[in-house]
Amino acid sequence: MTAVGDARIRRAVRAREEGSDLPGVWSAYGGLLQHLRIRAGLSQQQLGDAIGYSLELVASVERGRRPAKAAFTAAADRVLEAGGVLRVLQDEVDRAKLPxxxxxxxxxxxxxxxxxxxxxxxxxxxxxxxxxxxxxxxxxxxxxxxxxxxxxxxxxxxxxxxxxxxxxxxxxxxxxxxxxxxxxxxxxxxxxxxxxxxxxxxxxxxxxxxxxxxxxxxxxxxxxxxxxxxxxxxxxxxxxxxxxxxxxxxxxxxxxxxxxxxxxxxxxxxxxxxxxxxxxxxxxxx
Missing domain, CATH: 3.30.870 (Endonuclease; Chain A)
Incomplete structure (x- = not known):
């Protein structure tokens, strides 16, 4: 993973943990997804079409407003050739659904x-x-x-x-x-x-x-x-x-x-x- 990607994740986690009830890991995941999508040269709509999800859902996941499900992660990881990086975060994303x-x-x-x-x-x-x-x-x-x-x-x-x-x-x-x-x-x-x-x-x-x-x-x-x-x-x-x-x-x-x-x-x-x-x-x- 690049230094830019690492920094994006750290900023996202801090922002969420300091000022929001939404879990920081959702924002971290969203920041990483956005970084991988831009690296692949895809728009949110193009990524959504490629993995079978709506533009609205992709945008919500990238903003850390909604958690990605395992099927979303598997498809995005494959299309973006992420090498399993997104899957590494999935357990934490799921755990953050808990109170x-x-x-x-x-x-x-x-x-x-x-x-x-x-x-x-x-x-x-x-x-x-x-x-x-x-x-x-x-x-x-x-x-x-x-x-x-x-x-x-x-x-x-x-x-x-x-x-x-x-x-x-x-x-x-x-x-x-x-x-x-x-x-x-x-x-x-x-x-x-x-x-x-x-x-x-x-x-x-x-x-x-x-x-x-x-x-x-x-x-x-x-x-x-x-x-x-x-x-x-x-x-x-x-x-x-x-x-x-x-x-x-x-x-x-x-x-x-x-x-x-x-x-x-x-x-x-x-x-x-x-x-x-x-x-x-x-x-x-x-």
């Missing part, structure tokens, strides 16, 4: 060997169906722009690739409150599909799903949701989320306390077999 408060957590999550979570209010994002996620984000207040809803749904579904990652695989344990599974989101059809999806996920070899029964009124998770991560270098982290304020803890003593608490939670929840049977019964009620 700002969650992006650093998503980086830790992407490098995890194990992920243990407790979710008292909702089906965890990694196990949500598209229709459930869409209904949930559509009910956000203040209301989100429809395009933002679509971007966040897409990002949430993209995160779910972790469930089937092979090298290395990730071990998951999900503990979900029974009340979260009974919370009506969307419609009967949405909830039925979501519960059936949970049963399917629970059959995966690297996934354990436990339900905390409603009759267990007192347990070690009453302080709120938590996610425990162990990274590839065997470092352990915990993150907790309170009303969109995410706190990541890495202090060994503090992290150890969370792991002990989570171990107790597992003994207090239903077994995986009991949990699957309960979810199947709940799905049958809809």
């Amino acid at each position: 700002r408060f969650f992006r650093n957590v998503a980086l830790l999550e992407a490098e995890a060997l194990s992920r243990f979570s407790y979710d008292p209010l909702l089906v965890p994002g990694l196990l949500q169906t598209e229709t459930y996620a869409h209904a949930l984000l559509g009910a956000h207040f203040p209301p989100l722009d429809e395009e933002i809803v679509e971007q966040r749904v897409a990002a949430r579904l993209a995160r779910q690739a972790l469930l089937t990652r092979k090298k290395p695989p990730v071990v998951f344990v999900f503990i979900v409150e029974e009340g979260a599974l009974r919370r009506f989101v969307g419609s009967d059809a949405v909830m039925h599909q979501q519960l059936e999806h949970l049963v399917t996920c629970a059959r995966m070899r690297n996934v354990e799903l436990q339900v905390m029964p409603a009759v267990r009124s007192v347990h070690s998770g009453l302080n709120g949701p938590m996610v425990l991560l162990e990274s590839m270098d065997r470092r352990r982290h915990v993150y907790v989320d309170a009303q969109g304020v995410v706190s990541v803890r890495s202090d060994e003593d503090e992290v150890s306390e969370f792991w002990l608490r989570y171990g107790m939670l597992r003994t207090q929840a239903l077994s995986t077999e009991e949990s699957s049977r309960l979810i199947e019964r709940m799905a049958g009620e809809l």
